[in-house]
Amino acid sequence: MDFRTGYGAAWLDLLATRLGRYSGAEPTEFLADPAALRQWLGEHDLVPAGRIDPDDVANAQALRESLHGLAAAAVAGRRPAAADVRTVATALLADSPPQLRLTPDGLRAQRPVDIAQALGRLARQAVDQLVGPERVRLRACGDETCAGIFLDDTGRRRWCADERCGVKVRVRAHRARQKA
């Protein structure tokens, strides 16, 4: 599975595991089964020691959708839905501070003991950025058909990825000019 990444934080990358939210067509689900979820967590150093079941996939998807709700509300300056706040609050109950590990590759956080703790860690990262000083740097992608939300470190970033969303918008604008 080729996951999208580069949104500036693991929890923002998580939002991009469901694509096409605003396209009107059936969205593409990248976290469809335990193997996909395990692979995604592995790419973010969050593979739990315990197993991952289909129920865990459903929980991860539900958390992701609520995090998207909170993030989309934040960038739009809207009040978030209470149900989304409750879902994230529940995920946070499983969070606990990670212990440090010194590995041959340098410092690492201890792996989560189970999937609930992995999701709790993602939820904590989201909360830190949704209510902390970084919240003013959260941006929605400038491509209105893209639901990507990213952390803008430069103050000038407009797209999740210029080679994808930026190009798409420029091609659409070019076609519109040709039609006119």
Ligand SMILES: [Zn+2]
């Ligand atoms: Zn985008």
